Amino acid sequence: MLWLAGLMGIMVLGSVAVVTTGLPEDDIDLPDDPAQDEDLGTMPLPDPVSDPNDFELPSIFRAQSANAPTGMKLLGTGDSDTLGGELGTDLINGMGGDDFLSGDGGDDQIWGGAGDDIVMGGDQNDTLHGESGGDAIAGGAGQDDLYGHDGDDTLTGDDGDDALYGGLGADILNGGAGADALLGREGDDTLIGGTGHDTLQGGAGNDALIGFDDDETDYLNGADGDDLLIAGLGDVLSGGDGSDTFLLGDWLRTDAAALTDFSPQDDRMVVVYDDLDMPSAPEVSIGPSTDDPDTVEIRLNGDVVGTVPAKDAPMLHDIIVMAESEANMLNVV
Structure with missing residues (x-):
């Protein structure tokens, strides 16, 4: 079915290792909710239904924590930053610029901010936000929640049972392996279930x-x-x-x-x-x-x-x- 791969026009985001030095000591504030007027949040995966007319995407709710008890808190600048977490639960905000942001182990929360960002999760259950700009977001292993928000974004769930939300713009959502839930929202989107x-x-x-x-x-x-x-x-x-x-x-x-x-x-x-x-x-x-x-x-x-x-x-x-x-x-x- 090579013809289908051409028809889909899939954009693949490869794996990239990020190494950073220095541990910031100052706490950072969580960003203002970039989607306070949107109905976003985690999306429970549905059970298979016996009657196909009964299926619909579950209701969704917003859930995020203001605490990162064991990991790093990293705040970017208005320029293009490269920020990488560690094994704990990390909070990372790229702010302005075209940033490269990555978690590691732990249940990470990462915000891309303004600009065209690359946001990558790690091995656990991550929450990743692209925010404004045309962002590329990849979940990695674990049950991840990925949000594109504004711009034409590419979201890739990779392994695990993931939830992907497109937001505004023409987005590409690829669930990867696992039982995934994909919601394109506004814009002319491409949704690919994967396995x-x-x-x-x-x-x-x-x-x-x-x-x-x-x-x-x-x-x-x-x-x-x-x-x-x-x-x-x-x-x-x-x-x-x-x-x-x-x-x-x-x-x-x-x-x-x-x-x-x-x-x-x-x-x-x-x-x-x-x-x-x-x-x-x-x-x-x-x-x-x-x-x-x-x-x-x-x-x-x-x-x-x-x-x-x-x-x-x-x-x-x-x-x-x-x-x-x-x-x-x-x-x-």
Whole structure:
């Protein structure tokens, strides 16, 4: 599925080691809440649901501590700073400038401040804020909470069950390994679940939500806007409001995706096939499910790649069939 990597346009943030000397003795004040008018905070991960119509992103709340009992307290300047924590629980604020900020061990809290910052967590459960600017934020191991706030940000959860919040701007959220929860919020965002049972919600804007082609079920909810939802094996897809595009493919033949709210009047369905293995266009068919009379199956050469409620079933002429060689070049949103 190399074509899909090109379609996603993923930005990867590599690992970088940061070494600092000197231990500041003065306490620093926590920054003013940069999102006091926003509904932000940690996002509990949902349990899988038996009825796909029941799934939605959990309510979220803000929780942060003003104490760093065992680690470092580092305050940057208006220039470009490099600040690195230690094994304890660190508080780091980059302030102005394009900063490079990193935690280590411990449950760290890091704020990028103004500027285009790189913010990296460590081995434990970190809370990382990009704030203003186009920031790159990576969680590392542990259960991390990542907030982009303003600007076009890139958030990468890496290992662990992470929660990623985009904020304003056109953000890229990549959950990585683990059972992650991703919320794009405002802007035209790209959400990539990665491996594990992930929950993706686009929020406002025209978003791209991408399941992963492993065997873990992801829940994709486009919410507002005209969204693109790319299904992985066994994923559950809900477009929400707007005119959405649902992309299915031959990689789903072993575990079909479930579409919960397809509208033939407003939405589009695209079925992609591997034209290296299938030189000619395959047969796409629609038929009732043998397991559920209220469900219709979308079949590719007889294999089920998607299911739709019977009341929302498309006609054959509603389905766009596309070769993988075309998918990279065509804007299907």
